[in-house]
Amino acid sequence: MTKNNHMTTCPVCGEAQWKSLYNLKPWTIEECTTCRFARIDPLPERAERPDMYSEEKIVSRQNKKRGAISQAALVSKRWLNKNFRHNKNKIFLDKLHTYLPRGGRLLDGGCGAGGILLHARDRYECHGIEISAYLAELANRNKGLNVQVGDLQTYDFKELKFDAITLVSIIEHLDDPAGMVRKCYDLLAPGGVLLLKTPNFMCLNRFIRRSGWPGLRPPDHLVYFSPRNLQLLLEKAGFRRFRTTALPFNDNMYIDAFK
Ligand SMILES: [Zn+2]
Numbered sequence: 001m002t003k004n005n006h007m008t009t010c011p012v013c014g015e016a017q018w019k020s021l022y023n024l025k026p027w028t029i030e031e032c033t034t035c036r037f038a039r040i041d042p043l044p045e046r047a048e049r050p051d052m053y054s055e056e057k058i059v060s061r062q063n064k065k066r067g068a069i070s071q072a073a074l075v076s077k078r079w080l081n082k083n084f085r086h087n088k089n090k091i092f093l094d095k096l097h098t099y100l101p102r103g104g105r106l107l108d109g110g111c112g113a114g115g116i117l118l119h120a121r122d123r124y125e126c127h128g129i130e131i132s133a134y135l136a137e138l139a140n141r142n143k144g145l146n147v148q149v150g151d152l153q154t155y156d157f158k159e160l161k162f163d164a165i166t167l168v169s170i171i172e173h174l175d176d177p178a179g180m181v182r183k184c185y186d187l188l189a190p191g192g193v194l195l196l197k198t199p200n201f202m203c204l205n206r207f208i209r210r211s212g213w214p215g216l217r218p219p220d221h222l223v224y225f226s227p228r229n230l231q232l233l234l235e236k237a238g239f240r241r242f243r244t245t246a247l248p249f250n251d252n253m254y255i256d257a258f259k
Contacts, residue, residue, distance in 0.1 A: 005043040007149045011178040012229045012236075013038045022211035027218040029211075035232065038201055043175050075108040092166055092195060095256060096120060099193050104163035107187065109152040110170040114139035121145070127162070129155055153180050162191040168197045169252075171230075172221040181237040181257075188259045194239065200246050200253035202226040215251050227253050 005244035009016050010032040018030040021038065031038040093116065096106065104124050105235035108116050111128035113135045120126055130136040139147040148155065153176065165184050171177050184194045200206075201224040206213040215221065225233070227246040230253075234242065239257040246253035 005045055005175075006041055007039050007043060007175065007223075010035060010037050011176070011223075012233045022216065024211060024216065024218055028190060029216060029218070029224070032229075033230045036201070036226055037229045037233075040218040040222050043222055044219045054147060054200065065219060074077060089119060089168075091254065092116055092168060092197075093119050095195055096124070096166075099256070100124060100164045105189075107152075107159070107162040107165045109167045109184070110165075110173075111135075111139065111145075111147055114143050114145040114147060114164060116168065117145050117147070118143055123165075126173065127160075153183050157187060160187075161192070162187055163189055163192050164195065165192070167193045168195075170198075171225070172198050172215075172223055175222050177223050177225075178236065181234055181239075185237045185239060185259060190259060192259045194234070194257045194259075196230070196255045196257065198225055198230065199251055200225075201250055202228075202246070203253075204248040205251055210236055213251075225253075227255065230255055231257075 013032060013035040015032060015034040017033040018041075019033050020028050020030050022029040025040070027040045029038055030041050077114075100106065102123050105127070106117070106120055106124045107127045109128065109129055111117055111130050112132075114128055117126040117128050117139070119231075126146060128139060128145060129150055129152045130139065130147050131149070131151055133149045136147045136149045139145040139227050153174075165188060166179075167184070171180060174180050181194070188194065199221065201215070203215075206215060215224070231242055231244065234255065234257045239259060241258040243256040244253065
């Protein structure tokens with residue numbers, strides 16, 4: 001990793017004054033003194049990012065995660081899945097059912113192996129884009145989904161417009177979040193909605209656990225938002241109406257932004 005890649009100007013408010021909050025060597029987490037947007041410093045080089053989503057890296061991360069979950073937790077999770085059809089995508093599927101008429105066109109940005117699309121395809125015209133060729137292939141080959149390999153921010157969708165775009169735990173991985181939300185705004189049809197989930201930097205747990213907060217994951221998570229500054233970023237991109245869910249005890253927040 002080179003040490004020269006820095007985000008000097010705040011993408012939310014345009015100021016350039018940063019306050020160091022946590023030292024997680026070799027990274028520091030710094031907060032904009034004006035709007036409290038936070039980012040890691042230095043940023044990883046963009047060229048290195050696709051490598052982070054190779055089959056080898058993904059499988060190794062999954063194994064590490066499995067190792068960290070206790071056997072009892074695993075058993076109870078399986079039981080919940082079996083008995084309650086517990087679905088981590090349910091929040092998004094419910095939102096889509098609320099906002100999007102049957103037959104609407106949906107794009108899941110960073111769709112992984114296609115979890116949301118798999119459950120949404122009976123109702124909507126489903127499209128996915130995924131930076132990991134390994135995950136996109138799993139979605140297309142095993143599940144028969146329509147997933148392109150690429151970066152949503154630079155991908156050419158031609159004239160295609162979408163009625164809803166989901167960005168589930170994606171924006172925190174980006175070094176240009178402003179560019180991404182502008183691209184989503186452009187890709188949405190009039191009245192379309194962007195559904196976002198990201199860690200809430202202002203949640204209670206972050207103030208309690210400080211540098212031990214699980215939302216802080218450099219160099220995987222590059223940027224950190226509060227409900228307020230994420231809404232400001234979305235307003236700058238053109239979004240005008242919002243529905244935000246940010247509970248103090250939840251590490252994540254949800255913003256539904258309407259064009
Ligand atoms: Zn700022």
